[in-house]
Amino acid sequence: MVSVKILYFAQAREAAGTGSEYFSLDDQASVKDALSKAFTSHPKLKEIERSIKVALNEEITENDARLHEGDRVALLPPVVGG
Amino acid sequence: MDPEAGGIVLFVGTIRNRTGSVRVQGLEYEVYRTMAQQKLADLEQEIRRRWPVKSVTMIHREGKLKIGEVSVVVTVSAVHRREAFEAARFAIERIKRSFPIWKRERLEGGRYSWVKGTPIQQLRRGATRIRVPRTVRSRRRIRVEA
Numbered sequence: 001m002v003s004v005k006i007l008y009f010a011q012a013r014e015a016a017g018t019g020s021e022y023f024s025l026d027d028q029a030s031v032k033d034a035l036s037k038a039f040t041s042h043p044k045l046k047e048i049e050r051s052i053k054v055a056l057n058e059e060i061t062e063n064d065a066r067l068h069e070g071d072r073v074a075l076l077p078p079v080v081g082g
Numbered sequence: 083m084d085p086e087a088g089g090i091v092l093f094v095g096t097i098r099n100r101t102g103s104v105r106v107q108g109l110e111y112e113v114y115r116t117m118a119q120q121k122l123a124d125l126e127q128e129i130r131r132r133w134p135v136k137s138v139t140m141i142h143r144e145g146k147l148k149i150g151e152v153s154v155v156v157t158v159s160a161v162h163r164r165e166a167f168e169a170a171r172f173a174i175e176r177i178k179r180s181f182p183i184w185k186r187e188r189l190e191g192g193r194y195s196w197v198k199g200t201p202i203q204q205l206r207r208g209a210t211r212i213r214v215p216r217t218v219r220s221r222r223r224i225r226v227e228a
Binding site for chain 1: 095112114116117120142153154174177178179180181182183184185186196197198199200201202204
């Protein structure tokens with residue numbers, strides 16, 4: 001099992017009702033599995049699913065990226081800097 | 083202040099009182115801090131790769147801000163003003179599109195509304211320079227490029 005931290009920002013944070021939480025996933029788990037669990041745990045996230053980008057350890061990632069112990073998976077809605 | 087620098091460009095972003103036709107009372111910035119700090123460091127490196135600048139400073143504020151307050155500062159110094167202007171503009175355009183930062187407006191009546199953003203853009207390695215609009219050609223056929 002690997003323990004990963006899920007981070008929710010902005011609209012994703014409101015939909016999930018929390019800024020972060022920890023998931024325990026299979027050793028072979030990928031980002032996709034973490035997202036699945038997030039959407040299952042917080043169904044409201046599905047409303048914004050298509051506009052979310054995902055960062056793994058602070059880098060934008062592909063859904064098939066493998067997860068390791070202590071990884072951070074962040075759900076990022078569309079950004080507005082400045 | 084580097085004695086070789088001939089110019090400093092300073093951009094200051096401020097909180098406006100309206101978005102489109104809606105009056106805004108204040109703003110709140112939410113930032114994925116560790117990622118934003120990494121991206122600022124990456125952005126500085128990219129700027130230094132592209133332009134021979136001297137100093138680069140970029141600051142973005144977080145949390146609740148009032149109308150008229152400063153949200154972001156970018157300052158670049160270089161030997162010549164051309165590089166300073168180009169690099170500063172590049173920086174602010176990147177900050178607007180490639181950073182994990184979100185804005186929430188406080189509207190009249192206390193209602194909050196997320197500002198519509200764009201999907202976070204990744205910094206592309208080896209990308210060409212951003213296109214900056216040309217200015218008018220002079221009659222003497224000397225092209226002035228921004």
